Amino acid sequence: MGIKTVVVGLGMGKVHAREIRATPGLELYGVCDTRPHRRDEGRGEFGGHVYERLEDVIADENVQLVVLAVPHHLHTEMALATMAAKKHTVLEKPFCMTPEEGERMIAARDEHGVMLSIHHQRxxxxxxxxxxxxxxxxxxxxxxxxxxxxxxxxxxxxxxxxxxxxxxxxxxxxxxxxxxxxxxxxxxxxxxxxxxxxxxxxxxxxxxxxxxxxxxxxxxxxxxxxxxxxxxxxxxxxxxxxxxxxxxxxxxxxxxxxxxxxxxxxxxxxxxxxxxxPGYYANISAHLNRGEPLEVTAEQALEVIRxxxxxxxxxxxxxxxxxxxxxxxxxxxxxxxxxx
Missing domain, CATH: 3.30.360.10 (Dihydrodipicolinate Reductase; domain 2)
Structure with a gap:
């Protein structure tokens, strides 16, 4: 099918989910939101697995890629958790709140051997x-x-x-x-x-x-x-x-x-x-499935944060x-x- 992907946060995350669903090589495996009405909306539009908490997503060994479409101040700790669980991770822009947070995430990416990219789709x-x-x-x-x-x-x-x-x-x-x-x-x-x-x-x-x-x-x-x-x-x-x-x-x-x-x-x-x-997620698919170069790197996103x-x-x-x-x-x- 493709890289099993879960989108966390179903505000802006709905945009991500629709694009992922339309991208060859990626599978929209599920969605996650702490709010019941958002989960109901996600279940109705996207089907698949529906999670209440990020911890539930991390615990699912089938999940390969996690997209974090959450408020900016939550990016760092959530991404550190997904990468520690060996999940490839995409963050909504901006990357983080401070350069120090970005440096921590890049170090975690390298430690755990996963992909980290930021949704600079513009x-x-x-x-x-x-x-x-x-x-x-x-x-x-x-x-x-x-x-x-x-x-x-x-x-x-x-x-x-x-x-x-x-x-x-x-x-x-x-x-x-x-x-x-x-x-x-x-x-x-x-x-x-x-x-x-x-x-x-x-x-x-x-x-x-x-x-x-x-x-x-x-x-x-x-x-x-x-x-x-x-x-x-x-x-x-x-x-x-x-x-x-x-x-x-x-x-x-x-x-x-x-x-x-x-x-x-x-x-x-x-x-x-x-x-x-094709745009941002076509490159994510090409990178994870065929090893093509990643267009939006964490290092580039860190320069933006600086x-x-x-x-x-x-x-x-x-x-x-x-x-x-x-x-x-x-x-x-x-x-x-x-x-x-």
């Missing part, structure tokens, strides 16, 4: 997927600046509105944008400076974040996430030494504005966006946060400067 969004392909051909020369945004209008709800659970739009959706920026920058993040506010909805989690990331290769990236944006910012704004690429609206549909420069002349064109095929965490610390302190220690700069924070 790598397969059609706009990013094609953008990454185009930029690999160097159509606008070396990149030096990018701006990415993901914004909405309306407060966060349920546990996503609480700081202790890892809520807030920066960790929830900023994780995707940082992951995409890291892949396009092709360099390690070096420094982060961020500003956050709670305007409009006045929740304990931020309603706006602007983070500036400087990479080792000199690239600068500005990322906006907001739940209080009454109008839209460009989804993509990318500058290279021989042109630019821009996309106005969020979503997989639409087109890119593509500008190539020859001296002082600029030539404009549009690049249509076509939908892509940036997310640094941005929160920067916003709280007003300082830029150095992610890579310099021999003559033992402190991890320094006052913001114009080159950040």
């Amino acid at each position: 790598r397969w969004d059609a706009d990013f997927y094609h953008l990454r392909e185009w930029l690999a051909q160097n159509p606008i020369g070396p990149l030096f600046h990018m701006q990415l945004s993901w914004h909405a209008w309306g407060p966060m709800h349920d546990w996503r509105a609480t700081r202790a659970a890892g809520g807030g739009i920066w960790y929830d959706l900023g994780a995707h944008l940082v992951d995409q920026a890291n892949l396009l920058a092709r360099s390690r993040p070096k420094r982060v400076f961020a500003v956050q506010n709670h305007a409009m909805w006045h929740q304990e989690v931020e309603t706006f974040c602007r983070a500036t990331i400087t990479y080792e290769n000199g690239m600068s990236v500005v990322i906006f996430t907001a739940t209080n944006a009454a109008t839209e910012m460009p989804r993509w704004y990318i500058l290279g030494e021989r042109g630019a690429i821009r996309k106005e609206r969020f979503g997989e549909a639409g087109e890119f504005e593509f500008i190539q420069c020859h001296g002082e002349e600029r030539h404009r064109a549009t690049l249509p966006i076509e939908l892509v095929g 940036v997310l965490d640094a941005a929160n610390r920067s916003a709280a302190s007003g300082d830029a946060i150095d992610l890579i220690e310099q021999p003559d700069a033992p402190r991890r924070t320094r006052r913001a400067r114009s080159d950040v």
